Structure formats: C-alpha cells, structure tokens
Amino acid sequence: MAKLLQTSSRLAGAVLGVLSFVSPSASAHAKAEAKSSGAGAHEGAKGQTSIVLQEQLTELITTSGQGQIVAKPDAMRAELGVEVRAKTLEQAQAELARKMAHVTSAIEKLGLDGLTLQTAALQIQPLHDEPKAGRAAKIVGYRAQNTLSITLRPAEVTELGTQAAKLVDAGVSAGANVVQGISFFLARPEEAQAKALHLAAVDAERNAKILAATSGVRLLGLHSLDGSQGRLSPIFLDAGIAAASLKIETTIEPGELTITASVTARYHFSNH
Numbered sequence: 001m002a003k004l005l006q007t008s009s010r011l012a013g014a015v016l017g018v019l020s021f022v023s024p025s026a027s028a029h030a031k032a033e034a035k036s037s038g039a040g041a042h043e044g045a046k047g048q049t050s051i052v053l054q055e056q057l058t059e060l061i062t063t064s065g066q067g068q069i070v071a072k073p074d075a076m077r078a079e080l081g082v083e084v085r086a087k088t089l090e091q092a093q094a095e096l097a098r099k100m101a102h103v104t105s106a107i108e109k110l111g112l113d114g115l116t117l118q119t120a121a122l123q124i125q126p127l128h129d130e131p132k133a134g135r136a137a138k139i140v141g142y143r144a145q146n147t148l149s150i151t152l153r154p155a156e157v158t159e160l161g162t163q164a165a166k167l168v169d170a171g172v173s174a175g176a177n178v179v180q181g182i183s184f185f186l187a188r189p190e191e192a193q194a195k196a197l198h199l200a201a202v203d204a205e206r207n208a209k210i211l212a213a214t215s216g217v218r219l220l221g222l223h224s225l226d227g228s229q230g231r232l233s234p235i236f237l238d239a240g241i242a243a244a245s246l247k248i249e250t251t252i253e254p255g256e257l258t259i260t261a262s263v264t265a266r267y268h269f270s271n272h
Contacts, residue, residue, distance in 0.1 A: 065204025081147030114153035
C-alpha cells in the first residue's frame with residue numbers, strides 16, 4: 001500500500017495542484033487492536049470495517065482553486081483642489097476661498113447624477129526666507145491649499161468615463177491647480193467578490209477530481225474548505241491628467257476591474 005501511495009503522490013504532483021496523502025498512526029493502532037482482540041470472526045470483521053472507515057476518513061487530498069471576475073467600474077473618485085500663495089495669512093485665506101468657490105460652483109453646475117463633494121484636506125503653512133548669520137528665518141508669506149474629494153456614481157455606467165472627464169475639465173478650467181489622482185471602483189463589490197469566491201471553490205473541486213482520477217483513488221467527500229475574500233483594487237489614473245486638461249479636452253477610459261479569490265480544499269479519499 002505504501003508503494004501505491006508513493007507512486008500516486010509523484011504522479012499527481014506532475015498533473016496539477018498539491019496532492020497529499022495523510023495516513024496517521026491511528027489507523028495502524030486500530031488495526032493492531034483488531035488483530036489482538038481474540039474475538040470471533042464476526043468481531044474481527046467489524047474491526048476490519050472500522051479500520052477501513054478510519055483510513056478513508058483520515059487520508060486527504062489537498063488542492064487549491066482560483067477564481068477571477070472582470071467587471072466594469074461603476075463609480076469614480078477624484079481629488080481636485082486649489083493652492084495659493086500670498087504675503088499675509090488673510091490674503092491667502094481670502095484668495096483660497098474665492099478660487100475654491102469657483103471650482104465647486106463649476107462642478108456643481110454640470111448637474112451630474114450621483115455627485116458628492118466634501119473637503120478632503122485644508123492646509124495653511126508659512127513660507128520662510130533663507131536664514132542668515134545671526135538671525136533666524138523670517139516669514140515672508142503663506143501657502144494655503146484646499147482639496148475636494150469628489151465621488152461620482154452615475155445612473156448609467158457607460159457614461160462614467162465621459163462624466164469623469166467633464167468633471168475634471170470643469171474643475172481645472174475654473175481654477176483647480178491640484179489633481180491628486182483619479183480612481184475607478186465598484187460602489188458595491190460584494191456580488192463580484194462572491195462570484196470570484198464561488199469560481200475558486202468550483203476550481204478547487206475540479207482539481208481534486210483530476211488528482212484523484214490520475215492517482216487511481218476515489219473521492220469520498222469534503223473535509224475542509226478555506227477561502228480568502230476576493231481582492232479588489234481600484235483603477236488609478238495618473239495625476240498628470242490635470243496638465244492635459246489645461247490644453248485639450250480630457251478623455252478618460254475607466255477600463256476594467258479584476259476581482260480574484262483563492263480557496264484551499266481538503267477531500268477524503270479511498271484506495272478501495
């Protein structure tokens with residue numbers, strides 16, 4: 001039996017996945033007890049049946065599966081803002097507020113469905129001159145920056161790229177000089193993640209059947225199944241799109257998202 005298991009393990013490993021045969025000492029101990037019991041033929045048959053059952057329940061095939069779903073993003077997020085510099089704090093604050101009002105108004109006037117605006121960051125920092133011998137650096141002005149986090153979830157997914165481009169163009173044309181990135185994502189990724197996980201489980205079962213058939217053993221049932229939730233990474237576009245927006249009308253293609261999941265499965269098998 002050891003030779004058969006060793007040969008089967010080498011053959012299965014060349015086919016796909018990981019094939020592991022687990023034959024713990026419990027089986028050998030149970031077999032020894034059955035031989036030394038001294039009971040009648042009927043009791044001996046029951047002992048042998050118990051030994052076979054134990055072997056079947058403790059010998060395992062371990063395999064893995066992968067699942068992948070490709071989906072179109074249905075939402076986008078961008079961070080647009082304004083940075084100004086002025087000699088006094090009051091001037092910097094006033095100029096920043098004026099320009100941000102223009103940017104916000106221009107974006108809202110687009111009338112896009114599913115549009116959400118909120119402040120992501122507000123920073124005000126003093127600017128210093130070069131320190132000289134005998135004196136510390138002096139404050140010569142102020143730098144102020146306000147950044148908006150803009151989320152867009154249009155009713156029509158096919159319009160996402162077009163509306164995202166309009167949004168960026170409107171903001172930059174109105175005075176936004178900070179674009180910290182644009183990302184596309186799924187607003188509700190749970191369904192896609194569940195599909196990827198299901199495909200991974202199906203793949204693990206298929207791989208187990210291939211390994212069992214190649215090794216000449218028979219699958220009995222599932223012992224355990226471990227899976228990781230589908231991973232989902234947003235699509236990021238380069239922030240340099242802002243520079244292009246100053247010269248020409250921006251074109252944005254959201255692309256596709258890939259959601260992946262993995263599963264590790266262990267199946268009972270029998271050599272009989």
